[in-house]
Amino acid sequence: MAEAMLAGRRVLVAEDEYMLADDLRQALEDEGAVVLGPVPHLGDVLALIGQHPQIDAAVLDVNLGGEMVWPAADLLSERGVPFLLTTGYERSSVPSRHAHVTRCEKPITPAEIARALAREVQGCAAA
Amino acid sequence: MSGPAQRAIGLDDVLITAELDRRPSREPNFQAESEALRDLAEVMANRPGQVLQCLVETALRLTGAGSAGLSLLEGDSTPAVFRWIATAGAFAGRAGGTMPVDATPCGLVIARNEVLLFDEGGRFFPAVRDIIPPIRENLLVPFRVEGRPIGTLWVVMHHPAARFEQEDSRILQNLARFASAAHQLVQTLASTQKSEELRRIALEGGRMGAWRWDMRSGVIQGDAVFEALWDLPPSGSGWPMSVFASRITPDAEHVTPELFTTEIAPGQEFDGQLHVGGATPSGRWIRWRGRAEQERPWIINGVSFDVTEQRLVDDRLTLLLQLSDALRPLADPPAIQGEAARILGRHLRTDQAFYAAIDEEARLVTVERDHVLGEAASLDGCHPFERVGPLLEALRQGQPVVTTGSPEGQLAADQAGSAWRALLAKSLACVPIMKHGQLVAAMAVADRPARQWRAEEVALIQDVAERAWEALERARIGDAVRRKNAVLEGINRIFREALGTRSEEELAHVCLEVVEDITQSEFSFIGEVNVATNRLDDLSVSARGWQHFAMEDPRFAQGKAPTGLEIRGIYGRVLTDGQGLIANDPAKHRDQIGTPKGHPPLHAFMGVPLVQDGRVVGMIGLANRKGGYRPDDLEAAQALAPAILQALCNKRAENALRKSEERFQQFVDASSDVIWIRNAATLRLEYLGPAFEVVYGQPRSEALRTGTVRNWLRPILPEDRGRVLANLRRVRQGRQVALEYRIRRRLDGQLRWLHSTQFPLRDEAGQVQRIGGISEDVTEEKATADRLQVLVAELQHRTRNLLAVVRSLADKTMRSSATLAEFRERFQDRLAALARVNGLLSRLDDGERIAFDELLRVELAALGMLEDQADRVVLEGPPGVGLRSSTVQTLALALHELATNAAKYGALSGAGGHLEVRWYLERQDGAGAPQLEVRWQERGVAMPEPGAAPRGGGYGRELIERALPYQLNARTAYELGPDGVSCTIILPVSGTPPASGSCGRKEGVHG
Known part of the structure; x- marks a missing residue:
């Protein structure tokens, strides 16, 4: 078995759909990550970010129970935390300031999300 | 000082007739022409003397010339001259003047007998050089009588820039033709006046004789003049009454035989006329006037004079007047011929009288209506020359043919018809009517053989024949004028009625x-x-x-x-x-x-x-x-x-x-788009459709009045104006554009989006002459499109989320299934549950909610619990508790798992168990959302040993214990009691009522 791609990484997960959130948590933990969350509401996400000064990466569902995740994304950007967006939306609904962010369009397997996030984190570290 | 050598001006320099073909010419105004000719015809009928003057005035008016006139050749002057018969315009008042024939434009027109146009003819013709005002262009047409030019009708421009056109030439020629007819009529009238003068001269003739009549002795004694009147030799003693009586022509008119039989009262006057046969073949007329003496009333003294000449003139004039009166109202040639023949025949008391038209070309003699008495055969009809015979040859000599009965064969042709033979056997007096040396007609009377024709009678026939011919000519000309007038009137009517017809x-x-x-x-x-x-x-x-x-x-x-x-x-x-x-x-x-x-x-x-x-x-x-x-x-x-x-x-x-205009108007009226047309050069609005008022909220009249581009730009948002102008320029260069821009509607300040298509409208040469535009108010469409985009995005989100859930569900189901068959059964169940709840969701309108009892019932019904096992199920709680849409799917899955487990392993799996589901709506204190508490209680179930693996894979329990709290902020409890599952779910619900379909159920449903 290959080395865990996200070993020891603290990964924040925001996903309102329990089953997807749980699957994702499982996939990330399989890769060695320490999952913060998952949380289903924007308020929870913002709180989590506030509580954890050290966040290595994040997977953000764009739409959290009807609320858009952008305030959280903005906070993470400010802190230079790499993150992925999971979404059912078209690109056009992503604000231009986050247009460069890697988007994982549902349906996607949690394992794929984990791999994509690992690339993101490594790319970020390399830079 | 010598100027440049001057070239002599030639005729070709002034004669510019060919120009007429090159110049543009206006369209004929048939109506004006028709009216003018009608007026002329009226003048001709009522004031014939003024018709030529009226004619030149008409020429002046219809051609717009400076002067107009009619010149006629004066035949008897040497050298020949033209007389200006009538003039109008600047030359008015010069009528009566003369102009030499040679070396004038008029002369040239006569010589060539064609229409000519001169430009400052005075340069070549000295005779017209110094006329004031000067003659610039001069258009002349020949004035012909019987085809021969005898003058000119002309118009003159005095203004240097004024030009004649082909149309003027046409009008002038028409008028000249009319003038010809008018001229002939005037001539005819003049000849009638001449005969009135003859009458006066005739009245002065005659000499007087005196006589004395003794009625007792029956002797009339008279002087030499008197006796000569009666063709008696001088006697001195007088002659008996019987001598006189024998000389009186018995059948003469106006005889007063009573004079010889009645008593004359003393002092009584008498006056009478007698016809006396005698030395001359025709005898003479004698008038006698006398008075009985007072004392001796049997003695009558009187005078007599020869009134033959006067009588003949009187007779002739009476006849001619009678003829004139009779012919004047007639316009029909047969009627004219018939009437002339009748009057002549009655006057001369002949068996037959007729007028014959002779056509030398067709070689036909045509008698339209003759006058016949008794047995005589009518000659009415057309007779080829061959059947008329040598008579025609005799007539061509121009002299009357008079016979007292022609011997057979002398005048009659071999092929002569019987009517002609019969005619020629009689006493015949036939006069020819010659025109221009040609025999055109003849008038004849015929009577019993051996009738002697007096010279006066022949002269009278000649007179009547001439009158008849003139009347026929007048009818012909009148007919031509009338027909021409009718044609013009017809044209006039066509154009007039054209206006009224659809x-x-x-x-x-x-x-x-x-x-x-x-x-x-x-x-x-x-x-x-x-x-x-x-x-x-x-x-x-x-x-x-x-x-x-x-x-x-x-x-x-x-x-x-x-x-x-x-x-x-x-x-x-x-x-x-x-x-x-x-x-x-x-x-x-x-x-x-x-x-x-x-x-x-x-x-x-x-x-x-x-x-x-x-x-x-x-x-x-x-x-x-x-x-x-x-x-x-x-x-x-x-x-x-x-x-x-x-x-x-x-x-x-x-x-x-x-x-096309109607269609355009209908289209424009019906269009809710603003349709406009702008001049490409000035960019001013030329047309603006009615929809403008609705879209722009401002009156159309106002926009059209100030149809400038600047005005048009005013309501457009400043940031869009540059684009609008740039596009307008592109259209002007010939391209079609489509653009959107925004206006601020003046009426209500609303912002409207316009989608505008603009295109060039070209003239025949392909130049952009106008710019057309169709602007559609797309504000609503834009709003709808925005909403639609949101909806599509939302749909995407839901669908993709759902797919992710399905994928996850499949994973989970697979992990907990021992066999593929088991997986298939469970997965299909769960998928069905998902489908059901999504079906419910998709039927909701905006703002509607799914009620909890509905969701529950759908799930239980899907497993048949509400029918087969209804007696083992109790459902109790308020209906219509609205669920938040975001909670419905997970809650539905949880209920599905609970129900499935109950059916497979729980309350409804075996006999004796039953299920109670009760729910309550709790309003929390304060502003918090209301909470729904659901209690799922199974009883009478044989439960497995504690610690055994959960039956059904534990997915339901996971949903209840973890997913619902995670996702719906629910508080849940799940217990495996001694006789069955007991589960409590408390979750926040919507404050709004559910969809109407799920309202109004009975509170508490007992299965």
């Missing part, structure tokens, strides 16, 4: 009526050649035509004219030759093809082509003039044809234009 068909009927009237046709049609099929199409049959037609041909409905006729037959000849034709015996015409069934009998046919730009485009067919068509009728129809074609073409163009 369709071509209607106008065609008017045109046909006019042609029928003028040509006295019974019916007519007009048709157009269809270029595509080369057949005669679109026939229009006149209203009178339809009265005659039965049209039994089933192809042609009554009142519906045939179409697509092959071009053949007599009408085909008109179309192929492009010439008018007359067929007065159509059945014998070489092109005849007969008439279709239902067509009325055709006795006479006349066709004229309709020619446009040298191409035959159609024709008019006319039928059944009584007595057949004459060349005059063809001429009239041909004169009408161009006007008819023009009127119909105008109507067609007008209708096409109107239709």
